[in-house]
Amino acid sequence: MAGLLGVSACGGDKPAGQATGGGETKAATTEVEVFSWWTGPGEADGLKAMREIFEKQNPNLKFLDAAVAGGSGDKAKALLQTKLQGGEPPDSFQGHAGAELQGYIKAGQLEDLTSLYDELKLKDVFPAQLVEQLSVEGKIYSVPVNIHRSNILWFNPGVLKEAGVAGAPKTIDEFIAALGKVKAKGKVPLSIGSEWTVTHLLENVLLGSLGTDAYNGLFKPGANWGAPEVTKALENFKTIMSFAGDPQDDWQPAAKQVADGQAAFNIMGDWAYGYFHNPPDGGLGKTSKTDFDWAPAPGTEGTYLWLSDSFTLPKGAKNREGALAWLKVAASKEGQDAFNPKKGSIPARKDADASLYTDYLADALKDWSGNKLAGSIQHGVSVSQPWLTAINEQVGLFLGTKDVAALQKGLADAATANAQ
Structure with missing residues (x-):
């Protein structure tokens, strides 16, 4: 996770707007x-x-x-x-x-x-x-x-109760089972937004399936994206995506489906909290623990997927x-x-x-x-912009083909071309 934020040299003690030479700028x-x-x-x-x-x-x-x-x-x-x-x-x-x-x-x-x-x-x-x-x-x-934290599972407590789901699922297997129960009740099991939100979901499924150390290892030179455990993680991703509702225009309308009781789950970063919680002039004005609730994304408890x-x-x-x-x-x-x-x-x-x-x-x-740290893919911590572009291209292709083998090969090729 090469760090790349920065502030400018030449701050100096002069107030902003003062010229470096004589006169004003x-x-x-x-x-x-x-x-x-x-x-x-x-x-x-x-x-x-x-x-x-x-x-x-x-x-x-x-x-x-x-x-x-x-x-x-x-x-x-x-x-x-x-x-x-x-x-x-x-x-x-x-x-x-x-x-x-x-x-x-x-x-x-x-x-x-x-x-x-x-x-x-x-x-x-x-x-x-x-x-x-x-x-x-x-x-x-x-x-x-x-x-920000990327690995947050947002959910509607009422929808879960109606579907007979006792609480937020802690593992990938529990999550898949809960999605099935919600689907049986006629609600949207998992809301998604535009294509980038699917890559966001993918990073969470990879982390939840592989664990923190193996996930972080994917971004080191020579990492094996073709490994069987990655195949299993991508199979989990395919299964989870089979429960997704119709893609919304962006993350906000997808999150709103959860807040409004139309959908059970949404995996999104914690910027969604402000949207759920803020008053209606800047958010949805919903009540936490009643209209919406949260937990670490399945399989990721104890890890902070940060950006x-x-x-x-x-x-x-x-x-x-x-x-x-x-x-x-x-x-x-x-x-x-x-x-x-x-x-x-x-x-x-x-x-x-x-x-x-x-x-x-x-x-x-x-x-x-107190948590372990893992770096977000979609939000620029673990991969460069060209690498992310290649990953998003593979996710876009997968949305049409649902071909796990092709997705895995594409991700492996992207890593080979971009890992440094």
Whole structure:
């Protein structure tokens, strides 16, 4: 899980917008373009909360929200590549911590933010393990604003009770049995969204079938994706997918099927909590433990399948000083405590106000400190962007063919071509 987040060198002590030489720079009066994929309920609310802090602290700067819709950022990343290749980078863009940023770093498209880490003493407030995973050859290229958990099973207690399922299934076999019971009652056993949510499901089934060490081993050079235990995991994936309902447009409508009692289960990251829980102007306004509940995805209890959203400083940013001002808010205790409770994530900082993190988020804080760690595939920790693209292509083909052998060969070929 090569770490690839970072903050910019040249933070300095001068306020954002002040010129490096004499006189003033345009940065004091220009827009700061922040590129993300946070457009849905919960995530957009969290971004708005950080934006308000930014604008209060930097009254001469105008925040330009350049968010592109589409869960997990697939559409945003495609547009971002076009902007970067065209020499028109945003001032800062969202990226997942881990291997996802490798391509940008190797292409020389990101500034080293180690000086900003030193200026803000971020190595003292971020967990040492996280800093280590963010570092690439001793440099850091992004600022993490949160920690998310990928391996969460969301479920509707009423639907489970109606189907005679006593509680959240703890193993893959128990999960498959529960899906069958729900199907017999005429409800959707498992809701899914667009194609990326199926890759998200796949990483959870791989972890739940293989265990933490074997799962993490898949991303090391020479890993055997053709092993019998991987075959078994992919057979489990095929069986589970046979209980999936009609694909929804994205993760939110799939999650809503659970909250509304139309579906029993949904495996999604913990950003879904903000969507379930937040008031109706930014979420569904549902009651936890009644309208929805959660547990580790089947077979993954004791492991935190993690990812982290971060922001970068692209080389050639039009408003570099404004971007640095944004990164300082993203890194701050105030910014992270404003953002994460609404987003449905926990802070990357160790000194955040724990009283703000209740209900599901209290569970997440506790588990993050004591669980084993595994890196998400879909969300950029364990695989590079080209590797993820190859995996998503194989998942897309599998949705049409349901051919486990072809899927396994495709995944093995992707690993051979991309593992380093």
